[in-house]
Amino acid sequence: MKRLIVDMDDVLADATGQFINFYEKEFGVLVSRESLNGKEEMERFPGHHKTVYEFTFQKDFFRTMEVKPQAQRVLAELNKKYELFIVSSAMEFPNSLPEKLEWLGEHFKFLHWKQFVFCGSKAVVYGDYMIDDLPHNLERFNGEKLIFTAPHNLQHNHFKRVNDWLEVEKLLL
Amino acid sequence: MKRLIVDMDDVLADATGQFINFYEKEFGVLVSRESLNGKEEMERFPGHHKTVYEFTFQKDFFRTMEVKPQAQRVLAELNKKYELFIVSSAMEFPNSLPEKLEWLGEHFKFLHWKQFVFCGSKAVVYGDYMIDDLPHNLERFNGEKLIFTAPHNLQHNHFKRVNDWLEVEKLLL
Numbered sequence: 001m002k003r004l005i006v007d008m009d010d011v012l013a014d015a016t017g018q019f020i021n022f023y024e025k026e027f028g029v030l031v032s033r034e035s036l037n038g039k040e041e042m043e044r045f046p047g048h049h050k051t052v053y054e055f056t057f058q059k060d061f062f063r064t065m066e067v068k069p070q071a072q073r074v075l076a077e078l079n080k081k082y083e084l085f086i087v088s089s090a091m092e093f094p095n096s097l098p099e100k101l102e103w104l105g106e107h108f109k110f111l112h113w114k115q116f117v118f119c120g121s122k123a124v125v126y127g128d129y130m131i132d133d134l135p136h137n138l139e140r141f142n143g144e145k146l147i148f149t150a151p152h153n154l155q156h157n158h159f160k161r162v163n164d165w166l167e168v169e170k171l172l173l
Numbered sequence: 174m175k176r177l178i179v180d181m182d183d184v185l186a187d188a189t190g191q192f193i194n195f196y197e198k199e200f201g202v203l204v205s206r207e208s209l210n211g212k213e214e215m216e217r218f219p220g221h222h223k224t225v226y227e228f229t230f231q232k233d234f235f236r237t238m239e240v241k242p243q244a245q246r247v248l249a250e251l252n253k254k255y256e257l258f259i260v261s262s263a264m265e266f267p268n269s270l271p272e273k274l275e276w277l278g279e280h281f282k283f284l285h286w287k288q289f290v291f292c293g294s295k296a297v298v299y300g301d302y303m304i305d306d307l308p309h310n311l312e313r314f315n316g317e318k319l320i321f322t323a324p325h326n327l328q329h330n331h332f333k334r335v336n337d338w339l340e341v342e343k344l345l346l
Contacts, residue, residue: 003297085297091286097270113264114294120287124176124258126299 003127004082004172005141006075008100010133010150012086012108013065019045022055036151041134044152056093063099067107070165076110077173086111087125089137090118131168135159146171176300177255177345178314179248181273183306183323185259185281186238192218195228209324214307217325229266236272240280243338249283250346259284260298262310263291304341308332319344 009015016033023045024030036044045052055061078084086104090096097118104116117125122132128143135156138145146168147159162168182188189206196218197203209217218225228234251257259277263269270291277289290298295305301316308329311318319341320332335341 005297085294087297091274091289091291094271094274097274097291098267101264101267101270112293116264117290117292117297118264118270119290119292120285121258124178124260124290124300125297127297 001081001083002129003143004078004084005087005122005125005127005130005132005143006078006084007130007132007134007137007148008086008088008104009062009065010152011131011148012068012071012075013062013103014068015065016151018061018065019052019055022058022061023048023052026051026055033151038155039152041152057095059095060099062093062096063103065103068165070169072107074165074169074173075108077169079110081173082129083127084111085115085117085125085127087117087119087122087130089120089122091120129172131162174254174256175302176316177251177257178260178295178298178300178303178305178316179251179257180303180305180307180310180321181259181261181277182235182238183325184304184321185241185244185248186235186276187241188238189324191234191238192225192228195231195234196221196225199224199228206324211328212325214325230268232268233272235266235269236276238276241338243342245280247338247342247346248281250342252283254346255302256300257284258288258290258298258300260290260292260295260303262293262295264293302345304335 020031031045088100090100122137123140126142130138130141131146131148132138133148133150133153138159145159146162147153149161149163193204204218261273263273295310296313299315303311303314304319304321305311306321306323306326311332318332319335320326322336
């Protein structure tokens with residue numbers, strides 16, 4: 001059984017949408033997803049970079065993210081065919097640890113806690129496939145690297161790209 | 174630089190001592206360490222197995238463990254010579270996640286959060302050396318396996334054994 005490593009933020013969970021929500025609540029400005037295209041993760045919102053980073057330390061930031069379209073259905077199928085691990089960079093944000101665990105428990109009930117990994121660096125995990133939105137996570141991975149499209153990675157063209165969960169389904173199922 | 178994977182409970186932290194403390198507080202009986210020798214992890218306390226397991230869900234169980242003798246000094250040296258990761262099975266106990274992170278921050282200030290991994294199964298990590306007290310964690314590891322002596326693993330003789338941090342120092346430094 002091949003091992004598949006799947007990221008959370010901006011892969012299973014709509015982290016970009018959550019930044020947009022928190023930004024609107026804080027500054028009263030609704031930023032469009034399109035305006036974020038091609039900008040690196042922490043430089044994409046108009047001004048206020050520090051505040052936007054601080055959203056990630058606020059209660060419920062990770063707990064209340066929306067699930068990405070089709071992620072549940074496709075992941076349930078992948079879970080039958082692959083040795084699946086959800087690997088998330090969470091250590092930087094201590095409050096994210098219990099929130100991410102609860103979020104997975106709510107939205108991905110078919111997964112077992114043995115399949116979850118919260119880390120600082122993903123350099124320590126290995127497998128056959130990794131799906132991630134961040135180039136630095138993919139770079140050190142030993143297996144096949146799949147970049148999951150997010151506004152902040154459109155400028156990176158050195159990984160095989162999947163634009164959504166329907167494309168993951170076509171490629172891996 | 175070779176990669177070294179180090180466990181927390183009963184390797185860096187005195188988990189056995191914490192079980193003894195909580196057991197004494199709950200039942201008024203001080204169990205000796207020697208009486209636990211050779212018994213599997215969850216069958217070692219007289220009766221009350223369910224309650225002993227439940228200690229791991231109580232507040233501060235993971236936060237207030239003692240550090241194992243010499244662990245801080247030796248790990249600080251290992252941290253200079255190896256690519257070091259602390260990998261702990263924490264997902265089963267949701268409250269342990271923030272507590273373990275705080276505990277590492279308090280007792281191992283020279284480590285960076287990028288070096289921490291909280292997982293369910295350790296099958297997903299790889300490296301050159303793993304130091305762990307549990308045979309099932311060592312079994313699937315790709316590199317050299319070192320079993321760190323604890324009362325519940327004395328009956329296992331199929332791994333190279335280190336009895337304490339001074340022996341780790343001699344072997345790896």
